[in-house]
Amino acid sequence: MTTTANRRLSTSAYDFINEPYLLSLLERRSDPGEVREVIAKSLAKEPLTVEETAVLLGIPSPELWEEVFQAARQLKRDVYGNRIVLFAPLYIGSECTNDCLYCAFRRSNREVVRRTLTPEDIEAQVQQLLDRGHKRLILVFGEHPTYSPTFIAECVRRVYAVRRPKANIRRVNINAAPMDHEGFAEIKAAGIGTYQIFQETYHHETYAKVHPRNTRKGDYLWRLDALSRAMEAGCDDVGIGALFGLYDWRFEVLGLVSHAWHLQKHYNVGPHTISFPRLRPAAGVKLDETYRVSDEDFKRLIAVLRLAVPYTGLILTAREPAWLRQEVMEFGVSQIDAGSRIEVGGYTEAGDAQVLEREQFELGDLRPLDEVIRQLLVDGYIPSFCTACYRLGRTGEHFMEFAIPGFIQRFCTPNALTTLMEYLVDYASPETRAAGMKLIESELAKLPDGPRKNALIERLRLIQETDQRDLYF
Ligand code: SAM
Ligand code: SF4
Secondary structure (H helix, E strand, C coil): CCCCCCCCCCCCHHHCCCHHHHHHHCCCCCCHHHHHHHHHHHHCCCCCCHHHHHHHHCCCCHHHHHHHHHHHHHHHHHHHCCEEEEEEEEEEECCCCCCCCCCCCCCCCCCCCCCECCHHHHHHHHHHHHHHCCCEEEEEECCCCCCCHHHHHHHHHHHHHCEECCEECCEEEEECCCCCHHHHHHHHHCCCCCEECCCECCCHHHHHHHCCCCCHHHCHHHHHCHHHHHHHCCCCCEEEEECECCCCHHHHHHHHHHHHHHHHHHHCCCCCEEECCECCCCCCCCCCCCCCCCHHHHHHHHHHHHHHCCCCEEEECCCCCHHHHHHHHHHCCCEEECCCCCCCCHHHHCCCCCCHHHCCCCCCCCCCHHHHHHHHHHCCCEEECCCHHHHCCCCHHHCCCCCCCCHHHHHHHHHHHHHHHHHHHHCCCHHHHHHHHHHHHHHHHHCCCCHHHHHHHHHHHHHHHCCCCCCCC
């Protein structure tokens, strides 16, 4: 166990993540009666305790798993409707002083090309992203003294400052190494959206095995409590995650749920999102396959997370192949990245093929944004670039999306439709535009008549006939 003093930290998640207890919960075999009781609680939109989550993880038969999948589908529809939020990652720099065994950016890897974007490079990358239709980005950094909070804050400001005739980036999230309170306050002041960081594995022994102790990241507790420091410094919108494939996936699910409860209990707000990346091949990396997560178990872990934390967004990344993304979307995913390139400089410099020695790991879904959007439309989802709540201060404790009855119908769906219309008018291919217009028609038909629907129809008209953009409720 590591003991980094978390200066001014009022509470540590460490007390919540009781490893021997979580491991003992995984020994149980659940019977159908208790499984159905837990499913019913979840369908009533109540978050599950760690023990209840373990009941789902202890399901012995494929038939009962089908019931979990069915419930996850239903809960997703009830809570989120059919929206899928789209974003793109922007890798800023691949310098790193850590030595995480699974990552191509680790310091001992001689095969990877190191690079940090200059301010001009950032501008060029963001222009490309805007010209493809993106509105939401996550900036990704290695851990290195160069990438100080001041540097990160400056990158955020630069991204927001890039303008195209009818577009700018409306939300910048961050995935960067843990900071102290002052660091978090500094990046918050630059206007970040979500601060995201993955514990990678909640299992101590495995954590120590893949993160050498003589590195910054070797300090389990400093990383675990990063989200608590972020909260205390005013970043009330945080994302957690685990890198699946390092240890038993069921243990990591319990770790994530415990961490979510810790944040909810101490800061009155749980994580905004949970990510569940699976290990991917990477240049100069030899992966240990002992805990490889099969596609079937991957579906299970998404469905269990959906049921355990009904109000937390689930992020499915382009690490996964297109066919699998399409299949597991319905189990409760609410956000995906699309058209992603993860080579530093990849949006202007990479061709169609991946340049593995410039990437952190290999991507599974390289489809362009337009193709991803078209597929979503064909499958009946509303692709959304909405950022309204963050910009109107509806975040953290005040995030009312789920608390106010009818909120989704009054705000989320209309905002998803206006951002979709912007995409269709400004960036879409003819086929995607046709599919999108059809979907907007059918979604409008579902909305109740009244002033809100009329206002939405007027906004959709303005987007089609004028240069007015960014019209949100
Ligand atoms: N350096 C920061 C850190 O480690 O937190 C920034 C994040 S890193 C660039 C983003 C995430 O990618 C890591 O947290 C890890 O979970 C994931 N990752 C690293 N290597 C990977 C691999 N081979 N396959 C899949 N995901 C990987
Ligand atoms: Fe560095 Fe992050 Fe890669 Fe670890 S996962 S080597 S900290 S970039």
